[in-house]
Amino acid sequence: NAGVMQNPRHLVRRRGQEARLRCSPMKGHSHVYWYRQLPEEGLKFMVYLQKENIIDESGMPKERFSAEFPKEGPSILRIQQVVRGDSAAYFCASSPQGQENTEAFFGQGTRLTVV
Amino acid sequence: AQSVAQPEDQVNVAEGNPLTVKCTYSVSGNPYLFWYVQYPNRGLQFLLKYITGDNLVKGSYGFEAEFNKSQTSFHLKKPSALVSDSALYFCAVRDDQAGTALIFGKGTTLSVSS
Numbered sequence: 426n427a428g429v430m431q432n433p434r435h436l437v438r439r440r441g442q443e444a445r446l447r448c449s450p451m452k453g454h455s456h457v458y459w460y461r462q463l464p465e466e467g468l469k470f471m472v473y474l475q476k477e478n479i480i481d482e483s484g485m486p487k488e489r490f491s492a493e494f495p496k497e498g499p500s501i502l503r504i505q506q507v508v509r510g511d512s513a514a515y516f517c518a519s520s521p522q523g524q525e526n527t528e529a530f531f532g533q534g535t536r537l538t539v540v
Numbered sequence: 541a542q543s544v545a546q547p548e549d550q551v552n553v554a555e556g557n558p559l560t561v562k563c564t565y566s567v568s569g570n571p572y573l574f575w576y577v578q579y580p581n582r583g584l585q586f587l588l589k590y591i592t593g594d595n596l597v598k599g600s601y602g603f604e605a606e607f608n609k610s611q612t613s614f615h616l617k618k619p620s621a622l623v624s625d626s627a628l629y630f631c632a633v634r635d636d637q638a639g640t641a642l643i644f645g646k647g648t649t650l651s652v653s654s
Binding site: 429458460466467468469470473480481483484516518520525526528529530531532533534 | 541572574576582583584585586589591630634635636637640641642643644645646647
């Protein structure tokens with residue numbers, strides 16, 4: 426049973442370009458979380474999704490950021506018109522549906538660098 | 541809304557000494573509490589969790605944590621620290637009501653010296 430898979434592991438984008446980060450949850454997991462990690466800010470919650478639904482997006486910036494988790498395929502975190510401040514490590518985690526007492530399993534992260 | 545506080549940015553201990561990494565939380569309902577560890581350039585690894593039952597829970601690598609409802613705390617402990625325990629530790633909480641997100645503290649860097 427493969428763990429949570431994130432790709433790419435490293436992504437370099439020029440200012441103004443789009444960044445697409447992918448996350449394939451563990452088999453059997455239907456809930457996905459995205460987090461952003463900055464050195465001085467710790468692990469900041471961004472969005473919580475289940476298949477075809479956004480459950481909680483209270484941590485998402487209002488502009489340029491979007492996330493989806495389609496019925497088929499990985500979850501995608503999209504950042505449009507990237508700026509230097511978007512440079513960070515982005516982590517995805519997954520958990521089974523309806524099991525709030527179960528720990529979430531994390532991917533290795535995508536390190537985004539905006540130049 | 542739930543929240544987690546880790547009051548110490550860094551904890552320094554000597555190898556062989558006991559260690560404590562502090563965590564306090566706030567939730568509307570009942571808490572589900574978790575500890576994770578992160579090594580450099582890696583994802584987070586689950587250590588232990590409190591759901592219900594005994595207030596003292598045991599986890600991986602000899603770590604344990606004590607749930608204290610009156611103090612809304614869930615401090616991570618280990619009787620004898622190892623240099624290899626040096627890492628970044630995160631406390632996390634989720635409200636027991638369905639549909640709530642897993643929220644993390646800012647993290648505490650543990651440094652164990654030989």
